Each structure stands twice: as C-alpha cells, then as structure tokens.
Amino acid sequence: MKTYLPPKFIVERDDSRCIRCEVCVNQCTFDVHSYDIEDDELKSREENCVGCHRCVVFCPTEALTIRRNPLDYRENYNWRPEVIEDIIKQSETGGMLLTGMGNDKSYRIYWDHLVLNASQVTNPSIDPLREPMELTTYLGQKPDRVEFSSVGLKTELAPQVKLEVPVMFSAMSYGAVSLNVQESLARAATEMGTLWNTGEGGLHPKLYKYGDNTTVQVASGRFGVHPEYLDVARIVEIKIGQGAKPGIGGHLPGEKVSAEVARTRMIPRGTDALSPAPQHDIYSIEDLAQLVYALKEATNYTKPVAVKIAAVHNSAAIASGMVRAGADIIVLDGLRGATGAAPKIIRDNVGIPIELALASVDDRLRQEGIRNQASVVIAGGIRNSGDVAKAIALGADAIYIGTAALVALGCTICQQCHTGKCAWGICTPDPWLTKRVNPDIGARRLSNLLRGWSLELKDILGGMGINALESLRGNRLHLRGVGLTDTELEILGVRMAGS
Amino acid sequence: MKEVVTIDGQGIFSRELNAKLRQAAWNGTQKIELRNVYGQRYIGTNLGKPVEIEIFGTPGNDLGAFMDGPKIIVHGNAQDGCGNTMNDGEIIIHGHAGDILGLSARGGKIFVREDVGYRAGIHMKEYQDKKPAVVIGGTAQDFLGEYMAGGVLILLGLNLKEGERHKANFIGTGMHGGVIYMRGKIQEFQLGKEVGVAELDENDYLTLKGLVGEFASHFDYDAEELLRYKYTKLFPLYLRPYGRLYAY
Numbered sequence: 211m212k213t214y215l216p217p218k219f220i221v222e223r224d225d226s227r228c229i230r231c232e233v234c235v236n237q238c239t240f241d242v243h244s245y246d247i248e249d250d251e252l253k254s255r256e257e258n259c260v261g262c263h264r265c266v267v268f269c270p271t272e273a274l275t276i277r278r279n280p281l282d283y284r285e286n287y288n289w290r291p292e293v294i295e296d297i298i299k300q301s302e303t304g305g306m307l308l309t310g311m312g313n314d315k316s317y318r319i320y321w322d323h324l325v326l327n328a329s330q331v332t333n334p335s336i337d338p339l340r341e342p343m344e345l346t347t348y349l350g351q352k353p354d355r356v357e358f359s360s361v362g363l364k365t366e367l368a369p370q371v372k373l374e375v376p377v378m379f380s381a382m383s384y385g386a387v388s389l390n391v392q393e394s395l396a397r398a399a400t401e402m403g404t405l406w407n408t409g410e411g412g413l414h415p416k417l418y419k420y421g422d423n424t425t426v427q428v429a430s431g432r433f434g435v436h437p438e439y440l441d442v443a444r445i446v447e448i449k450i451g452q453g454a455k456p457g458i459g460g461h462l463p464g465e466k467v468s469a470e471v472a473r474t475r476m477i478p479r480g481t482d483a484l485s486p487a488p489q490h491d492i493y494s495i496e497d498l499a500q501l502v503y504a505l506k507e508a509t510n511y512t513k514p515v516a517v518k519i520a521a522v523h524n525s526a527a528i529a530s531g532m533v534r535a536g537a538d539i540i541v542l543d544g545l546r547g548a549t550g551a552a553p554k555i556i557r558d559n560v561g562i563p564i565e566l567a568l569a570s571v572d573d574r575l576r577q578e579g580i581r582n583q584a585s586v587v588i589a590g591g592i593r594n595s596g597d598v599a600k601a602i603a604l605g606a607d608a609i610y611i612g613t614a615a616l617v618a619l620g621c622t623i624c625q626q627c628h629t630g631k632c633a634w635g636i637c638t639p640d641p642w643l644t645k646r647v648n649p650d651i652g653a654r655r656l657s658n659l660l661r662g663w664s665l666e667l668k669d670i671l672g673g674m675g676i677n678a679l680e681s682l683r684g685n686r687l688h689l690r691g692v693g694l695t696d697t698e699l700e701i702l703g704v705r706m707a708g709s
Numbered sequence: 710m711k712e713v714v715t716i717d718g719q720g721i722f723s724r725e726l727n728a729k730l731r732q733a734a735w736n737g738t739q740k741i742e743l744r745n746v747y748g749q750r751y752i753g754t755n756l757g758k759p760v761e762i763e764i765f766g767t768p769g770n771d772l773g774a775f776m777d778g779p780k781i782i783v784h785g786n787a788q789d790g791c792g793n794t795m796n797d798g799e800i801i802i803h804g805h806a807g808d809i810l811g812l813s814a815r816g817g818k819i820f821v822r823e824d825v826g827y828r829a830g831i832h833m834k835e836y837q838d839k840k841p842a843v844v845i846g847g848t849a850q851d852f853l854g855e856y857m858a859g860g861v862l863i864l865l866g867l868n869l870k871e872g873e874r875h876k877a878n879f880i881g882t883g884m885h886g887g888v889i890y891m892r893g894k895i896q897e898f899q900l901g902k903e904v905g906v907a908e909l910d911e912n913d914y915l916t917l918k919g920l921v922g923e924f925a926s927h928f929d930y931d932a933e934e935l936l937r938y939k940y941t942k943l944f945p946l947y948l949r950p951y952g953r954l955y956a957y
Contacts, residue, residue, distance in 0.1 A: 303957075308955040436775075490828055491812055504793065507751040507774075
C-alpha cells in the first residue's frame with residue numbers, strides 16, 4: 211500500500227562541506243543516508259528520518275542540518291498534523307499506535323508554575339561553598355517514636371537505605387535498554403551513593419556486584435525473579451503501574467529477546483516477554499500486603515519493599531492503602547513518565563500530573579498520621595535540580611529520573627524506543643548499536659549530571675538559609691504558585707506568589 | 710542437629726512460624742514436622758535448603774512462594790498462591806488447592822490430589838533445564854494455564870464421573886509456551902483462542918509417564934492405570950500471540 215505519510219523532517223546537506231566520509235551513513239539506523247558511488251553523492255531518504263540528530267552530532271564537518279518538515283496543511287486547530295498522521299498510520303496498519311518516551315502533550319507542567327523562596331535580611335542565607343550542606347536521605351519506614359536506653363537507641367528500626375543524593379535512576383529493564391546502559395547507571399549510582407533500578411527484566415550476573423546500589427523490580431511478569439536476585443538487591447520494588455501506561459502490561463517483542471536477554475529474564479530466546487496488566491496475586495490492598503510480606507519473608511526483613519504505582523485519580527486513597535499494606539517506600543510515577551514502548555493513546559491520555567499526585571498523597575498520609583511509615587519517591591518527567599527541589603518541598607523524599615539519565619547518555623527524545631533501532635545505542639538490543647554507549651563514558655556522564663544537580667541543590671538550600679535537605683522536605687511554605695487557579699493552589703497546598 | 714524436628718504452629722503468626730522454620734532449616738535439619746497449622750502464610754519461603762516439611766493442618770496463602778529447594782507435603786488443603794514464583798522444590802498436597810496455583814513458577818513441581826481454583830499455572834515459564842511441572846488430580850476452574858510461557862501442566866480429572874466434562878473455560882488463554890496435558894472431556898469452546906489441540910507424541914508420553922508416575926506414587930494410584938486413559942495435548946498456537954497488535 212502506498213503510504214500517505216509525508217516525511218516529518220527535512221535533511222539539509224551542505225555539499226560544500228560534505229567530505230563523503232559516510233559517517234552519517236554508518237551512524238543512521240533508520241536508513242536515511244546513503245552514498246551513491248557513481249555520482250559521488252550522498253543521498254537522503256527523508257521519509258525515514260526520526261529527527262534523532264545522531265548524524266548531525268557526528269558529522270565531522272557540520273554539513274548536516276535536520277529541520278522539521280513544516281507540513282503546512284490548511285490550518286486547523288483540531289486536525290493538527292499529528293492527528294492526521296496518526297489516522298494515516300492506523301488506516302495503513304490496523305494496529306494500536308505504539309510510541310516511546312513520555313507524554314509529549316501540552317498538559318500544564320506545574321513545576322514551571324512554582325517558585326522557590328530565598329532568605330533576605332531577616333534570616334541569613336548560607337554559602338554552601340564554605341559551610342557543610344547535607345543532602346543525605348534515608349529511605350524506609352520511620353518509627354512513630356524512638357526510645358533510647360543508656361547504651362543507645364532502643365527502638366528497633368526498619369531497614370533504611372542511605373542516599374547521598376536524593377535522585378535515583380528510574381526502572382529501565384534490560385531488554386528495553388542495553389546492558390551497557392544498565393552498567394552505566396549502576397556504576398554511576400555506586401559512585402554517587404544512590405540507586406539504580408533493574409526494571410522488570412531480571413539482573414544480569416555481570417551487574418550483581420553493584421547490588422548494594424540496586425533496586426530490583428518484581429512486576430506482573432516476574433521475569434528473572436529468583437532468590438539470588440532478591441538477595442543481591444538493596445531495595446525490592448513491586449511494580450503495579452507505570453506513568454507512561456497506567457493499567458497496561460508490557461510486551462517485550464520477541465526480536466528483542468536475544469540470548470543474553472533470555473538468560474536474564476529466564477525465558478526462551480525469541481519469545482515475547484509478556485507482562486500481564488495486573489499482577490494475578492494482587493486484586494486488592496490485602497493482596498498487595500500479601501506480596502509485600504512475601505517479599506519481606508523472602509529477604510528475611512532485611513530490605514525495604516517499595517511499591518510503585520502510576521499517578522491516577524485515586525492515588526491518595528491508594529497510597530494510604532499501600533502504606534497500610536506494609537510498603538516501606540511508595541513510588542508515584544506521573545503523567546509524563548516515560549517508557550520503552552506504550553500504546554500512544556494510553557501514554558498521551560491516561561494518568562495525572564505528578565505534582566498534583568505528590569501533593570495530594572503527601573497531604574493524605576499526613577492527615578492519616580502515617581506519613582512516617584513510608585518514604586515517598588516520585589518519578590515522571592523531572593528535568594533538573596529545580597524540579598527536584600520543588601518536589602522535595604512538596605513532600606517527596608527522593609526523586610527518580612529516567613529520561614534525564616538517558617539524555618545524559620545521548621538520548622534526544624526522538625520517541626523511537628519501541629522500534630529497537632535507537633541510533634544512540636540506548637534502547638536497542640542490537641549488539642553493534644549497543645557499543646555506542648561506552649559504560650566508562652556513560653557512567654562519567656551520569657555521575658557528572660548528579661554532581662551538577664547536587665551542587666545546585668546545595669545552592670538552592672543555602673539561598674533559603676537551610677543546611678539540610680531534611681528541612682526542606684514537605685516544607686511547602688518555601689513554595690509559591692504563579693499563574694495557578696485557586697483550586698490548583700489548594701491541591702498543591704501552596705500560596706499564591708506575593709501572598 | 711536433630712534430623713527431624715517438630716514445630717507447633719498453634720497460636721503463632723506467620724512471621725514467627727517462618728522464623729522458626731528458617732532457624733531449623735539453617736541449622737541443618739533434614740525434616741520438619743509442622744503441626745497445628747492454621748492459615749500461616751509463606752511456609753517454605755526463603756529457607757534456601759532442601760529440607761522436607763510435612764504440614765498437618767491448613768497452610769495459608771503463598772505456600773512455597775519464591776521457594777528454592779524444599780519439599781513440602783501438606784496433609785490438608787492449600788490456599789491461594791501456592792508455589793508463587795517458585796524457583797525449585799516440590800509441593801505435594803493431599804487435598805485441594807486454591808487460586809493461582811504455581812503463579813509464575815520458574816521451576817519445581819507441584820502435585821495436587823484433588824481440585825484447584827482459578828488460573829492454575831498462570832504465567833509459568835521455563836528456561837533451559839528449569840521447567841516447572843504442575844499435576845492436578847481433580848479438575849480446575851477457569852483460566853487454567855493462562856498466559857502460560859513454559860512448563861508442563863497436567864489435569865487428570867480423576868474425580869469426574871464417566872462422560873462428565875471439565876467445567877473450566879478460557880483454558881490456556883494467552884498461552885505462548887509450555888504444554889498442557891488433559892484427561893477427561895472438554896469442548897472446543899472451553900479453550901482459549903491461542904491454544905491448539907493435538908494428539909500426544911512419543912516425547913509427550915515420556916513426560917507424562919514421568920510426572921503421572923510421580924503423582925501416582927505420592928497419592929497411591931496405579932500409574933499404569935492412570936496412563937491407560939486417553940489424554941489431549943494443548944499447545945500454544947503462537948510463540949507471539951500479541952505480535953500483531955501494533956502500528957509502528
């Protein structure tokens with residue numbers, strides 16, 4: 211069938227700069243560039259271009275420019291080019307539209323409507339360059355009260371996990387991302403004193419040595435879940451849902467199940483790895499409690515058990531149930547949380563913004579007097595240390611980053627993860643492509659990112675006159691809203707700027 | 710350390726009971742007799758030793774969850790989630806078992822003398838020599854072998870009357886690996902649409918002979934007699950049942 215899809219991008223090649231080195235040909239995984247030896251000319255199949263800019267970055271003479279194809283259809287606010295193209299795609303395939311990364315629609319980003327406070331005159335700010343600043347965060351259940359005996363702490367504490375930076379790497383499974391990506395994450399997490407997360411794809415034996423900085427996931431497919439996997443981990447996370455696809459399971463297509471992925475997930479090579487939508491042993495809060503305690507039994511009560519849900523309408527009530535079910539850490543993944551593959555219609559339409567979910571969950575747990583019983587970790591579109599600081603002020607204990615970490619490794623958010631052709635070598639099983647992420651360099655880039663954010667967080671805290679992140683946590687007086695309605699301010703629990 | 714120890718479950722919660730089991734197993738006990746079990750959960754979880762546990766009473770949910778090696782014999786009925794994500798070991802139930810028997814099991818064997826609840830064998834998987842097996846003496850409820858990705862599931866239907874068919878619907882829905890052997894009548898409409906029906910070949914009979922033989926020896930049946938019945942083989946029609954859902 212002839213496709214009616216027009217090219218999304220235009221490839222401009224400055225022939226006076228092009229030296230025919232064919233780097234673009236070799237770097238592009240979508241078959242855009244080709245070299246015609248007879249005409250000594252490089253040609254482009256623009257209809258294949260996804261706009262990942264791999265060729266632009268690697269062209270040694272900067273001969274390439276990738277521009278959006280303006281697609282000047284007759285103006286129509288309802289029937290925008292994206293809408294038209296989606297219909298064309300479906301009419302040509304009859305399938306559900308699949309996509310990668312997070313929701314790209316223009317839902318309000320509340321972080322951009324929240325501003326932070328600083329000390330002026332009436333209390334001194336602190337200079338973090340010369341004074342100690344503490345970002346240390348402990349994840350895990352905190353006791354209602356502590357008792358001391360003559361020798362020390364008498365109260366028995368639930369297992370705690372210490373983070374040097376309140377930023378962890380979000381769940382990304384082996385199979386969705388490559389082993390080199392996971393190794394980069396694991397090494398950076400180890401170096402920076404934080405954690406990375408296996409996602410639901412098992413843990414490759416090569417990465418067992420990073421176990422102390424590893425959160426392992428137990429999700430509906432139970433892939434690669436065995437005693438050693440649970441033993442080696444620092445935190446065990448039950449995944450109920452994910453911000454990019456709340457209520458939806460996952461299908462890792464058979465093409466991505468290579469011999470190594472098969473070994474780690476413990477399924478035959480080439481079969482689809484199907485994660486069912488529900489966990490079939492969890493149909494209620496009571497059932498969740500059963501799995502939480504099954505995992506605590508399986509790890510002899512030595513590790514916190516986290517439960518991750520997608521932020522949805524009833525998150526606050528669900529979160530209350532999760533805490534009562536024995537979760538030591540609850541993870542909320544918001545509307546903009548990303549994925550290696552999800553139905554586009556789900557990604558773009560289901561779930562709620564993380565800022566609102568966080569505020570309402572934190573409120574609810576406080577009202578019920580159980581906020582201390584679990585740490586709250588949020589995920590879904592956190593872009594920089596400003597977002598982190600605002601999230602902590604709204605009530606989060608720590609933050610997961612997924613997309614930001616991948617961007618540090620080269621990702622340009624072209625949203626082609628589901629194709630398995632990632633030109634940046636991140637979201638692909640192709641052994642030739644995965645070499646594009648060198649774990650030595652990847653780990654350094656990720657550590658650098660966390661170091662940069664840590665420095666900024668300390669600056670933010672210092673400006674507020676605070677020397678420990680703990681003093682900012684849940685302290686919404688340090689936030690003000692800009693351009694928000696009364697209802698939004700009420701849900702966020704912050705006052706209007708100027709008031 | 711004593712070869713056999715007896716633990717009394719009377720009046721203690723799951724956590725305490727399991728701590729006692731763990732202590733006994735880690736001390737090198739070969740066999741544990743568990744008396745007065747009243748619904749305590751997770752028995753057999755995290756013992757990490759090939760210990761034998763004989764249970765008198767009613768163990769609770771998640772019996773043998775994440776279990777790795779022990780052998781459990783239940784003189785009574787098992788509840789829901791028996792053998793949940795089990796890695797290795799054996800569970801022998803002289804009675805019934807509840808829902809999601811062997812959920813996501815990746816190894817080990819489960820034998821149930823009587824009936825089982827809904828979604829037995831759901832999402833069992835296999836990898837190389839790790840291949841879970843579930844043998845059910847009676848019949849099962851709906852969604853037997855749902856999402857099955859590996860392993861062997863045998864349904865004997867020994868308590869069905871002559872000509873009576875199994876009641877389960879949606880058998881093998883979403884199945885994309887492994888095999889189900891059934892004795893007793895079923896009709897086409899009871900099967901999931903991802904399942905094919907075939908006669909058993911020589912290899913199938915070998916597998917069946919081994920597992921049915923074990924079942925017979927556990928519950929005092931005559932293996933020869935059990936094997937004389939006619940069996941049906943259910944297998945996944947597609948390795949990738951959901952491969953054609955998407956537009957890229």
